[in-house]
Amino acid sequence: xxxxxxxxxxxxxxxxxxxxxxxxxxxxxxxxxxxxxxxxxxxxxxxxxxxxxxxxxxxxxxxxxxxxxxxxxxxxxxxxxxxxxxxxxxxxxxxxxxxxxxxxxxxxxxxxxxxxxxxxxxxxxxxxxxxxxxxxxxxxxxxxxxxxxxxxxxxxxxxxxxxxxxxxxxxxxxxxxxxxxxxxxxxxxxxxxxxxxxxxxxxxxxxxxxxxxxxxxxxxxxxxxxxxxxxxxxxxxxxxxxxxxxxxxxxxxxxxxxxxxxxxxxxxxxxxxxxxxxxxxxxxxxxxxxxxxxxxxxxxxxxxxxxxxxxxxxxxxxxxxxxxxxxxxxxxxxxxxxxxxxxxxx
Amino acid sequence: xxxxxxxxxxxxxxxxxxxxxxxxxxxxxxxxxxxxxxxxxxxxxxxxxxxxxxxxxxxxxxxxxxxxxxxxxxxxxxxxxxxxxxxxxxxxxxxxxxxxxxxxxxxxxxxxxxxxxxxxxxxxxxxxxxxxxxxxxxxxxxxxxxxxxxxxxxxxxxxxxxxxxxxxxxxxxxxxxxxxxxxxxxxxxxxxxxxxxxxxxxxxxxxxxxxxxxxxxxxxxxxxxxxxxxxxxxxxxxxxxxxxxxxxxxxxxxxxxxxxxxxxxxxxxxxxxxxx
Amino acid sequence: xxxxxxxxxxxxxxxxxxxxxxxxxxxxxxxxxxxxxxxxxxxxxxxxxxxxxxxxxxxxxxxxxxxxxxxxxxxxxxxxxxxxxxxxxxxxxxxxxxxxxxxxxxxxxxxxxxxxxxxxxxxxxxxxxxxxxxxxxxxxxxxxxxxxxxxxxxxxxxxxxxxxxxxxxxxxxxxxxxxxxxxxxxxxxxxxxxxxxxxxxxxxxxxxxxxxxxxxxxxxxxxxxxxxxxxxxxxxxxxxxxxxxxxxxxxxxxxxxxxxxxxxxxxxxxxxxxxxxxxxxxxxxxxxxxxxxxxxxx
Numbered sequence: 001x002x003x004x005x006x007x008x009x010x011x012x013x014x015x016x017x018x019x020x021x022x023x024x025x026x027x028x029x030x031x032x033x034x035x036x037x038x039x040x041x042x043x044x045x046x047x048x049x050x051x052x053x054x055x056x057x058x059x060x061x062x063x064x065x066x067x068x069x070x071x072x073x074x075x076x077x078x079x080x081x082x083x084x085x086x087x088x089x090x091x092x093x094x095x096x097x098x099x100x101x102x103x104x105x106x107x108x109x110x111x112x113x114x115x116x117x118x119x120x121x122x123x124x125x126x127x128x129x130x131x132x133x134x135x136x137x138x139x140x141x142x143x144x145x146x147x148x149x150x151x152x153x154x155x156x157x158x159x160x161x162x163x164x165x166x167x168x169x170x171x172x173x174x175x176x177x178x179x180x181x182x183x184x185x186x187x188x189x190x191x192x193x194x195x196x197x198x199x200x201x202x203x204x205x206x207x208x209x210x211x212x213x214x215x216x217x218x219x220x221x222x223x224x225x226x227x228x229x230x231x232x233x234x235x236x237x238x239x240x241x242x243x244x245x246x247x248x249x250x251x252x253x254x255x256x257x258x259x260x261x262x263x264x265x266x267x268x269x270x271x272x273x274x275x276x277x278x279x280x281x282x283x284x285x286x287x288x289x290x291x292x293x294x295x296x297x298x299x300x301x302x303x304x305x306x307x308x309x310x311x312x313x314x315x316x317x318x319x320x321x322x323x324x325x326x327x328x329x330x331x332x333x334x335x336x337x338x339x340x341x342x343x344x345x346x
Numbered sequence: 347x348x349x350x351x352x353x354x355x356x357x358x359x360x361x362x363x364x365x366x367x368x369x370x371x372x373x374x375x376x377x378x379x380x381x382x383x384x385x386x387x388x389x390x391x392x393x394x395x396x397x398x399x400x401x402x403x404x405x406x407x408x409x410x411x412x413x414x415x416x417x418x419x420x421x422x423x424x425x426x427x428x429x430x431x432x433x434x435x436x437x438x439x440x441x442x443x444x445x446x447x448x449x450x451x452x453x454x455x456x457x458x459x460x461x462x463x464x465x466x467x468x469x470x471x472x473x474x475x476x477x478x479x480x481x482x483x484x485x486x487x488x489x490x491x492x493x494x495x496x497x498x499x500x501x502x503x504x505x506x507x508x509x510x511x512x513x514x515x516x517x518x519x520x521x522x523x524x525x526x527x528x529x530x531x532x533x534x535x536x537x538x539x540x541x542x543x544x545x546x547x548x549x550x551x552x553x554x555x556x557x558x559x560x561x562x563x564x565x566x567x568x569x570x571x572x573x574x575x576x577x578x579x580x581x582x583x584x585x586x587x588x589x590x591x592x593x594x595x596x597x598x599x600x601x602x603x604x605x606x607x608x609x610x611x612x613x614x615x616x617x618x619x620x621x622x
Numbered sequence: 623x624x625x626x627x628x629x630x631x632x633x634x635x636x637x638x639x640x641x642x643x644x645x646x647x648x649x650x651x652x653x654x655x656x657x658x659x660x661x662x663x664x665x666x667x668x669x670x671x672x673x674x675x676x677x678x679x680x681x682x683x684x685x686x687x688x689x690x691x692x693x694x695x696x697x698x699x700x701x702x703x704x705x706x707x708x709x710x711x712x713x714x715x716x717x718x719x720x721x722x723x724x725x726x727x728x729x730x731x732x733x734x735x736x737x738x739x740x741x742x743x744x745x746x747x748x749x750x751x752x753x754x755x756x757x758x759x760x761x762x763x764x765x766x767x768x769x770x771x772x773x774x775x776x777x778x779x780x781x782x783x784x785x786x787x788x789x790x791x792x793x794x795x796x797x798x799x800x801x802x803x804x805x806x807x808x809x810x811x812x813x814x815x816x817x818x819x820x821x822x823x824x825x826x827x828x829x830x831x832x833x834x835x836x837x838x839x840x841x842x843x844x845x846x847x848x849x850x851x852x853x854x855x856x857x858x859x860x861x862x863x864x865x866x867x868x869x870x871x872x873x874x875x876x877x878x879x880x881x882x883x884x885x886x887x888x889x890x891x892x893x894x895x896x897x898x899x900x901x902x903x904x905x906x907x908x909x910x911x912x913x914x915x916x917x918x919x920x
Binding site: 152165290 | 658760764765766772773774775776849853857860862863873880883884894895897898905906
């Protein structure tokens with residue numbers, strides 16, 4: 001058979017993407033169901049948590065009816081879904097505000113932290129992986145492998161504590177915990193909730209540098225883990241690509257080393273690498289919980305752990321649901337990116 | 347332009363010790379078509395790649411002389427080699443499925459080869475790519491230029507490969523089993539194409555293959571390799587009068603319509619052929 | 623080469639036992655060449671031995687408090703000093719190793735067989751059972767592990783049992799996925815068709831023919847996962863959601879003493895180093911095992 005194959009690119013690609021999209025609602029539904037069940041499995045009586053153990057019986061009964069706790073489980077679930085559809089995640093016992101408001105306040109800080117961390121991880125990790133593969137077996141390669149191996153084994157909160165110990169306490173070159181100095185509290189108008197960005201937007205450069213200095217440590221600590229994964233996967237992908245026959249062909253064409261490395265080998269791994277990066281970003285959400293605890297960073301991770309310690313179930317479940325949904329979204333993005341960007345996937 | 351090879355030796359290190367893949371190959375090539383025939387493991391592909399110093403990292407290359415047009419390939423640095431590769435000598439690989447970059451269009455890959463050695467704008471290179479695709483007898487060059495390798499059939503892919511390697515207008519073309527991955531019907535077309543292009547441009551050709559009659563048909567001279575050595579060297583025309591028992595054995599195995607035999611002969615390998 | 627080695631490496635094994643032992647020996651030779659993996663193996667074995675021998679190796683009772691010696695520096699009496707209530711840090715570290723290992727083993731014992739069972743059944747049965755089971759694993763895979771574990775623990779009650787259950791609930795899906803992928807590949811092999819033709823029931827085929835083949839990639843995954851589980855368990859402890867004080871779990875130890883990091887930094891850091899070494903050991907070992915057992919997997 002000569003001539004090109006009968007390619008009908010778009011419909012096939014989209015069909016496959018649609019089926020991934022279709023599985024998302026089911027996964028989200030499962031997520032909601034699981035969080036609901038966790039909430040109902042609590043040994044602590046949520047009513048007592050709200051009104052205290054000394055409340056009179058009629059108050060308890062009223063609150064119980066309000067929370068619909070006297071109804072059968074499926075009905076409670078339906079009510080839960082209704083609330084969710086309205087964007088109502090209940091009220092936080094800790095802050096007495098709607099959970100959604102709380103999350104909206106805390107989430108940007110996590111976004112700031114996670115995005116900075118992933119950018120650092122990409123900008124450092126990708127070239128390290130590419131050159132480690134290029135110079136496979138060299139001292140540089142071994143060093144890169146050791147560093148990324150260590151990065152996957154080190155507990156992130158220990159690393160955070162060590163950084164605070166060295167750079168803040170012993171060397172004094174980094175600021176302490178928190179997102180900004182107490183000095184700057186409330187001085188910059190909040191637009192995005194991300195201090196660095198807000199300060200830059202307001203033109204307040206003192207506040208900007210302060211916020212940046214506070215961001216540096218937690219971002220670097222958080223970045224280390226993702227960097228390890230990204231470096232390792234980049235190196236592995238590059239080694240595979242560099243073993244391909246088309247690389248020998250490119251050399252036979254007399255192309256320069258740099259061109260072969262980046263245009264040919266790296267060009268072939270970009271798509272799976274994007275998937276890895278998206279998944280690493282999703283994984284940062286977990287790391288954020290621990291990092292925020294160490295650095296008192298006012299993000300959703302800190303909110304979650306605070307709620308856990310206070311047995312604030314609405315907050316815990318709300319935060320879990322939000323983080324879980326973001327995670328699902330990022331996984332979907334990774335999957336779609338692969339399908340839509342790779343010319344080979346038809 | 348002359349290629350001189352004297353006592354070429356290629357070895358690989360393995361956990362069991364060094365493996366000698368090529369053991370003292372010598373030949374000279376002028377403005378002619380040379381065929382290198384051998385079975386898998388005879389070392390013919392490695393010999394071809396050694397001429398452009400394209401061996402894998404684990405390979406150890408040694409030779410008394412390895413010259414391309416007076417340039418010593420053994421001592422040459424990467425820059426010198428890069429000026430020979432592509433521009434003065436091209437290499438066609440066996441299977442376009444693997445030897446073409448899967449995420450670059452055919453046109454882009456050909457244009458890249460053009461621009462690397464002839465310079466110019468990317469538009470000029472792209473135009474040249476389409477022109478080259480027409481030269482390799484592709485009927486719809488514009489569409490193929492925009493296609494990715496996995497969208498092309500084997501024959502098309504190989505034509506793209508040929509166009510890509512001819513883009514810089516080299517003096518020598520090394521074709522490493524260019525038709526082994528293709529259907530029988532397409533094989534003859536591709537070889538005729540190669541022959542026509544090589545003749546038209548006045549290029550020298552090294553055709554590496556396991557197919558003896560094919561090589562003898564398209565080439566002026568033939569080298570037969572076995573176990574890393576050249577066991578026979580003769581003109582294609584006088585192949586029937588070959589002396590080495592391996593070559594004779596190969597010739598005897600060939601079925602013939604003109605002289606049908608009751609039973610096909612079986613090649614009997616003499617271990618002495620492998621002796622140093 | 624010794625006669626035993628020659629027998630193991632023979633190309634014509636005479637019994638099934640010889641063949642499997644030979645395969646094991648060949649794998650071992652290959653692993654041995656990887657220095658990092660051997661380092662990991664030694665460290666992991668050391669960890670296991672030290673944890674098992676903790677009562678013998680400890681110098682003090684890990685729960686014995688001595689409020690006159692809070693945050694003491696390392697000395698001849700207390701090799702690594704003492705913690706916030708004067709307990710010997712070295713002994714607590716040893717017992718902490720027991721807890722960590724115990725948790726990891728408990729989790730693995732639950733997770734790997736469950737994942738294997740779900741995956742092979744889903745892969746072999748196909749159809750609705752496959753889709754349903756895969757939906758289930760997808761849902762659990764969609765959660766970030768630590769977050770879901772935190773939510774579970776919060777609901778049940780912070781403690782070591784809840785932590786084990788919570789981590790196990792989030793750790794099993796990848797094994798099911800892995801087993802299913804392997805089953806799908808094996809299912810269409812000729813030898814399975816042959817066994818089916820000879821009248822074997824589906825259960826027998828899955829149990830005796832398919833499951834054993836999935837084991838090697840599962841082993842690699844288990845080993846690599848151990849390092850992640852050690853980190854997650856320590857993370858839970860650090861957040862106060864895992865083993866509760868006064869249990870000497872490494873993460874919990876860090877949480878309770880992190881305030882003293884300025885004056886007695888080794889008290890929170892020593893358990894941190896222990897976590898790192900344990901996780902690293904299994905990472906190295908897992909990497910090495912993967913090269914031997916499963917070279918194609920990324």
